[in-house]
Structure formats: C-alpha cells, structure tokens
Amino acid sequence: MxxxxxxxxxxxxxxxxxxxxxxxxxxxxxxxxxxxxxxxxxxxxxGQMFHSWYIYEEMGIMEEAREAGTMLYGMKSSDVDERLVSFRSDKEYAMGTxxxxxxxxxxxxxxxxxxxxxxxxxxxxxxxxxxxxxxxxxxxxxxxxxxxxxxxxxxxxxxxxxxxxxxxxxxDPETLWMGARGYYENVRGLEDLIEFHYPFPDLYPAGYMWVFPEGDDIANVGVFITAEALRKSGMKIEDYFTRLRDETKLGNERLGDARLIGDIKGWRLPSxxxxxxxxxxxxxxxxxxxxxxxxxxxxxxxxxxxxxxxxxxxxxxxxxxxxxxxxxxxxxxxxxxxxxxxxxxxxxxxRNYGVNTPETFTRFTDYALSIPEEERKSFTDVMYQFIKS
Ligand SMILES: Cc1cc2nc3c(=O)[nH]c(=O)nc-3n(C[C@H](O)[C@H](O)[C@H](O)COP(=O)(O)OP(=O)(O)OC[C@H]3O[C@@H](n4cnc5c(N)ncnc54)[C@H](O)[C@@H]3O)c2cc1C
The missing domain is CATH 3.50.50.60 (FAD/NAD(P)-binding domain)
Incomplete structure (x- = not known):
C-alpha cells in the first residue's frame, strides 16, 4: 500500500x-x-473521564466539548450500608455529555x-x-x-x-456486563460529583449503580452488572431502578420525586x-x-x-x-x-480485590473514611492504596 x-x-x-x-x-x-x-x-x-481530554486537545475540540458538557469535580461512592464517601479533586475530573x-x-x-x-x-x-x-x-x-x-x-x-x-x-463471559440507563429530572441531592453506588449484594463482583449529573436537577442514572450476576439474580435489569428508588434511602432521596424522561435503555458491554x-x-x-x-x-x-x-x-x-x-x-x-x-x-x-464482595467494599469504605476529607481526592487512587495496604 x-x-x-x-x-x-x-x-x-x-x-x-x-x-x-x-x-x-x-x-x-x-x-x-x-x-x-x-x-x-x-x-x-x-461519562468521560479526564484522561480522554488530551485526545480532545490534540483534535482541537476541548473547548467545544467543555461547553457542551456538565463538568464534574470528583466522585462519591456508597457501600451496602449506604455510607457515602466523597473524593473531591482539585481539577476538572469528568464530564457528562x-x-x-x-x-x-x-x-x-x-x-x-x-x-x-x-x-x-x-x-x-x-x-x-x-x-x-x-x-x-x-x-x-x-x-x-x-x-x-x-x-x-x-x-x-x-x-x-x-x-x-x-x-x-x-x-470473555467473565467480563461481559449488562448496562442500562435512564434520564431523570427533578433529582434531589446532586452535587458536581459523579456518583457510584454499590447498595445490593447481587451487584458484586463488579456492578454498581450510577448517578451522573447532567444539569441542575437532571441526571443519567444507570446500572452495570455482570451478565452472570444478572442471570443469578433472576431479575430484569430495569428492576434495579425501582429497587434503588424504593429500597435505599439514598436512592429515594435522589429519585423519590424524580420523573423519568423517555425510556430506560440497556445494552451489553464486552470488556x-x-x-x-x-x-x-x-x-x-x-x-x-x-x-x-x-x-x-x-x-x-x-x-x-x-x-x-x-x-x-x-x-x-x-x-x-x-x-x-x-x-x-x-x-x-x-x-x-x-x-x-x-x-x-x-x-x-x-475489581478483584476492592469490590469483589460487599465485605471488601465495606472495608474500603472504612479505609476511605479514615482519610481526612481534604486528602481524599481520587476514588481510584484511594482504592489502589487500600489494595496495597
Ligand atoms: C448502559 C451503558 C452505559 C455506559 N456508560 C459509559 C460511561 O459512562 N462511560 C464510558 O466510558 N463508557 C460507557 N459505556 C461504554 C461505551 O458506551 C462504549 O464503550 C463506547 O461507546 C464504545 O465506542 P465505539 O466507538 O467502540 O462504539 P459505539 O459508540 O457503539 O459506535 C459504533 C458505531 O458503529 C455504527 N454501526 C454499528 N453497526 C454498523 C454497521 N453494520 N454498519 C455501519 N455502522 C455501524 C453505530 O451506528 C455506531 O455509531 C456504557 C455502555 C452502556 C451499554
């Protein structure tokens, strides 16, 4: 050629x-x-994480992307006991677009x-x-x-x-996920942080529910679960949205008064x-x-x-x-x-050592909460330290 x-x-x-x-x-x-x-x-x-942005810079689209998206400055996570931990970065951390x-x-x-x-x-x-x-x-x-x-x-x-x-x-069947998302308006309790919640034992070894803010009271809410864990749960993927709203305090705060815009849609993710x-x-x-x-x-x-x-x-x-x-x-x-x-x-x-079971993620949450809030800047860095500790 x-x-x-x-x-x-x-x-x-x-x-x-x-x-x-x-x-x-x-x-x-x-x-x-x-x-x-x-x-x-x-x-x-x-969600687009900050490590995508050097490519936007090279392509000359960073400013356009920044204007089109909602800028977020860190993460929030919670375990099966619904204990919330924030990881606030000094920098622009993620965008929802x-x-x-x-x-x-x-x-x-x-x-x-x-x-x-x-x-x-x-x-x-x-x-x-x-x-x-x-x-x-x-x-x-x-x-x-x-x-x-x-x-x-x-x-x-x-x-x-x-x-x-x-x-x-x-x-690889071990890393095949199912995912679904819905857009909600009138969502309560949103901050400029991406949220990852691990409330249900059947979401493990690697699933979670997310709430990604996309405007003042609008969020993209969703669930990831391995295809194997979903099969074992015997539930439909859409059921997780009602479970989050009705069975968790945190989900009820976010979605109790919220309205779904359009439909919940799912797809498969081969990782x-x-x-x-x-x-x-x-x-x-x-x-x-x-x-x-x-x-x-x-x-x-x-x-x-x-x-x-x-x-x-x-x-x-x-x-x-x-x-x-x-x-x-x-x-x-x-x-x-x-x-x-x-x-x-x-x-x-x-995934293998930090969120494989509800117990390990609870131990991670204890570990994260033991770090002063102003030093907790990145979820993945703290998770990495936790695994090494
Ligand atoms: C519910 C869910 C939530 C997710 N959330 C996130 C997230 O927040 N952050 C993140 O980083 N990743 C997320 N992902 C994963 C992410 O969406 C994908 O990994 C990403 O879109 C892959 O990009 P791609 O260019 O490979 O494929 P795609 O974005 O799927 O693009 C493929 C393109 O090919 C076209 N196409 C398909 N078949 C044909 C054909 N026969 N002929 C011509 N064109 C064709 C399609 O129209 C499409 O435009 C999520 C996935 C799901 C399912």
Whole structure:
C-alpha cells in the first residue's frame, strides 16, 4: 500500500471517528461510514473521564466539548450500608455529555481533518478474497452495494458481527456486563460529583449503580452488572431502578420525586482483562468491536477513543511510508497493548480485590473514611492504596 491507499472505517463512534481523524491528518484517503443518520444517540452513562481530554486537545475540540458538557469535580461512592464517601479533586475530573452531542463533535473533527463521511450506510458483510478482507457489502440508498478498500477498520461497536466472523472477537463471559440507563429530572441531592453506588449484594463482583449529573436537577442514572450476576439474580435489569428508588434511602432521596424522561435503555458491554487479537488480514478492530472496555468501571469511551487514536496514528504513518505487512499489524497491536494492558491490569486488580464482595467494599469504605476529607481526592487512587495496604 502507498500514500494513495484507501481506508474504510465502519462506525463513527469515538473509536471510528478518532481513527479517521488521525488517518486524515496523515494525508490518507479515509472514508468513514455509519448505519445511522447523524447525530445519532448511543445508550451510555455519558461519562468521560479526564484522561480522554488530551485526545480532545490534540483534535482541537476541548473547548467545544467543555461547553457542551456538565463538568464534574470528583466522585462519591456508597457501600451496602449506604455510607457515602466523597473524593473531591482539585481539577476538572469528568464530564457528562449526551452521546448524540459529544460523538458528533468528534465525528465533525474527523471530517474537518479531511475524512469523507457517509451516513445511513449499513454494512451487512465483509468481502473476503483469499483470506483477506478487501471491502464490505452494504445497504445504502435502498440497495446493496460493494465498497472496496486497502484496509477496513471495524469500529462498529459491541455487536460487531463482522468482528465475530473474522474469529478475533474476544468476548470473555467473565467480563461481559449488562448496562442500562435512564434520564431523570427533578433529582434531589446532586452535587458536581459523579456518583457510584454499590447498595445490593447481587451487584458484586463488579456492578454498581450510577448517578451522573447532567444539569441542575437532571441526571443519567444507570446500572452495570455482570451478565452472570444478572442471570443469578433472576431479575430484569430495569428492576434495579425501582429497587434503588424504593429500597435505599439514598436512592429515594435522589429519585423519590424524580420523573423519568423517555425510556430506560440497556445494552451489553464486552470488556476484557487484557487486549485480545485486534486484526486479521486487511482488517483491524477497535473500540467495543475489539472488546476494549475495562473490567472495573466499564469505561469504554476512553478505551474506544484511545484505540482509534493509537491505530489511526500508527497506520497513518505506516501507510505513507510503504506496504502494510502482517508484521507491522502485529507491531501495532503490541505497542497498543503495552499501554492499555497496564490500564486493564490496574483496573482489573481493583475489581478483584476492592469490590469483589460487599465485605471488601465495606472495608474500603472504612479505609476511605479514615482519610481526612481534604486528602481524599481520587476514588481510584484511594482504592489502589487500600489494595496495597
Ligand atoms: C448502559 C451503558 C452505559 C455506559 N456508560 C459509559 C460511561 O459512562 N462511560 C464510558 O466510558 N463508557 C460507557 N459505556 C461504554 C461505551 O458506551 C462504549 O464503550 C463506547 O461507546 C464504545 O465506542 P465505539 O466507538 O467502540 O462504539 P459505539 O459508540 O457503539 O459506535 C459504533 C458505531 O458503529 C455504527 N454501526 C454499528 N453497526 C454498523 C454497521 N453494520 N454498519 C455501519 N455502522 C455501524 C453505530 O451506528 C455506531 O455509531 C456504557 C455502555 C452502556 C451499554
């Protein structure tokens, strides 16, 4: 492949748009396609942590993102006894922004950088010749069409049938979560802090309920639970919203007078302990399509964005310089995995040793409460100290 190579990116979420941005920046001909009409919504808690923001800075969208979102300055958590602990940071810590807003900001940055974009372009199959992906079949403007490319990047989210078809989809039942969210107005007791609550024994070893403020009395409220724990509970995921409101004092304070706006919507989240195989001949997987969500908090926005950035930057440079060999793809995967696997292992450790049972999380809460409030700045730092102690 040469500088004239064409890259097709399937899916314009944070992973696909970031990859398209960095490829276009390197001068590569990149076509970004999505099956939806944009801006499109995505079921999510809408939380973006501060470590995403250096990528926004690089893309030139930090100010636009800051104006569009609700800035939060730390976290609050509670255990099964509903003891609340705050971790207030000195810095901007997280942002809550509806995904139809923030994803479109990122997508538009890719287009400004030179990526071509087509919406309502529904990829239905891969075109594979002699074991190599050479394009896609898609439903577009009422008919099936074929689109060829030198490289296909699959960034089409957690149900990627195409990634499964290539046999590289890394779904681990131990780290498969279910998540659901609802928007509520007239929510009481909100501060400028993201809230993570661990009230029910059946949420463990890694589930929680969140309340993410998105305005004065509006919040994105949701639940994460491993698919296995949900199955064992015998409940529907929606039941957790009524349980939070009716069975906990804290939930009753937040949701007792609140109104649900729209519907509660759920989706599945494939996460991982470690980066799995991300490529096959002629094709690379990023974001949820590569199961890149971390296994402790279910953070997938940053991992999608950073996998798109890493792969887009690397391939952008390589495609300009010469042919893209399998050795180079392997090297790209290893360089990406080197950084991400540290993140997964720290987060996986917190899940295994900090929240695996109600008792450990209660001990963590004791530990956190023993630290003076002004020194409690970061939930994950305190959790890390707790595990080491
Ligand atoms: C309930 C819930 C709450 C969550 N909360 C958070 C949170 O607060 N913070 C966080 O960091 N993460 C959260 N996540 C995870 C996060 O939403 C995902 O990890 C993230 O969106 C992954 O980005 P992506 O670009 O890989 O995929 P997506 O954002 O899913 O984008 C994939 C894109 O591909 C398109 N597409 C799909 N199929 C095709 C096709 N066949 N042809 C063309 N286009 C296609 C879709 O339309 C979509 O635009 C949550 C997930 C869930 C389910």
């Amino acid at each position: 040469t500088a004239n190579s064409k890259v097709l990116v399937v899916g314009a979420g944070p992973a696909g748009s970031a990859a398209a941005f960095y490829l276009a920046q390197a001068g590569i001909d990149v076509l970004l396609v999505d099956k939806e009409q944009w801006p499109r919504d995505k079921v999510c808690g809408d 509806r995904r139809y807003v923030i994803d479109d900001i990122i997508r538009r940055a890719a287009v400004r950088e030179g990526a071509r974009f087509i919406e309502n372009f529904d990829v239905r199959d891969l075109i594979i010749r002699h074991g190599k992906v050479i394009g896609v079949k898609a439903f577009y403007k009422g008919q099936m069409i074929e689109e060829y490319a030198d490289l296909v990047i699959l960034a089409n989210g957690s149900h990627s049938m195409e990634a499964r078809k290539l046999g590289v989809f890394n779904e 991982c302990w470690k980066t799995g195989q991300m490529y096959s001949k002629g094709c690379v997987m990023i974001g949820d399509a590569a199961s890149s969500i971390e296994p402790f908090m279910g953070e997938g926005f940053f991992t999608a964005l950073s996998s798109g950035r890493a792969i887009g930057k690397f391939l952008g440079k390589q495609l300009k310089e010469g042919p893209l060999t399998e050795e180079l793809m392997e090297y790209a995967q290893q360089s990406y995995a080197k950084d991400m696997d540290k993140f997964y292992s720290v987060m996986g450790g917190m």
